[in-house]
Amino acid sequence: MDLRHGPGADQNPRRPPQEFPRVNEALVSRRHRYGYPAAAAEMSPAYQAVDGTPPDSAFADALIEHDPLRGAPQVHRLPAGAAASEAVFVPSDPCDGRAAEDDGYATAYVHDPGRGASDLVILAARVFTGEPVARIHLPVRVPLGRHGSWIPDA
Numbered sequence: 001m002d003l004r005h006g007p008g009a010d011q012n013p014r015r016p017p018q019e020f021p022r023v024n025e026a027l028v029s030r031r032h033r034y035g036y037p038a039a040a041a042e043m044s045p046a047y048q049a050v051d052g053t054p055p056d057s058a059f060a061d062a063l064i065e066h067d068p069l070r071g072a073p074q075v076h077r078l079p080a081g082a083a084a085s086e087a088v089f090v091p092s093d094p095c096d097g098r099a100a101e102d103d104g105y106a107t108a109y110v111h112d113p114g115r116g117a118s119d120l121v122i123l124a125a126r127v128f129t130g131e132p133v134a135r136i137h138l139p140v141r142v143p144l145g146r147h148g149s150w151i152p153d154a
Contacts, residue, residue, distance in 0.1 A: 020086040021066070024101050026094075034125070035066040036087035036106050039075075063087050063108055063121075065128040074128040078110055078121075085109040085144045089125065102126050105133065109142045118142040 021037035039062035061082045065074040078084055087106035093099055102125040110121045120136040 022086050022088055024089045024091065024104070026091065032101060033067060033069060034089075034102050036089060037064050037066070038062075038084045038086045038108065039064055063106065063123070063128075065106070065125070076123060076129050079112075081113045083111045083113075083144055084121070085142075087123070090122075109138075109144065111141060111144060112137075116141065 021035045023032045023035050061078040061080060061084065063076045063078070063084050065076070065087075067074070085108050087108040089104055090107055091099060091104040093103075096103075104125050106123045106125050106128065108121050108123075110119045111117075112119055115137070118138045118141050120134075120138060121132050122134040122136075124130065124133050
């Protein structure tokens with residue numbers, strides 16, 4: 001968006017609904033290339049939750065990586081019926097100030113309806129559509145409205 005030359009325009013009006021886009025935390029409020037939202041289903045149920053916890057039906061079974069230089073978004077499909085929170089970016093080496101912006105991992109909670117619990121899914125950001133680097137089965141369900149951040153050890 002360039003406000004000096006007029007309003008911005010949506011270049012892809014058929015883009016599916018998306019929720020809570022995240023970037024590499026080291027670049028918040030600075031120029032960045034990659035963004036990591038979760039695909040959303042119908043978002044209106046998310047705002048009707050009495051206890052503030054959106055139902056899984058407000059989320060969808062995909063994670064998305066946006067790269068404006070590449071053009072089309074990269075979509076990581078999850079098993080049918082799964083529901084994913086937004087991906088939090090975790091750098092490979094938080095102390096390396098010269099690392100590439102996408103040198104790290106996209107991590108997200110994914111509800112597995114078959115187990116009735118959540119998995120922590122870890123994707124290599126540079127191979128976003130590939131198989132997960134790891135899938136950690138958690139013993140309980142983590143509500144998908146639970147947002148988080150990566151904070152490396154000081």
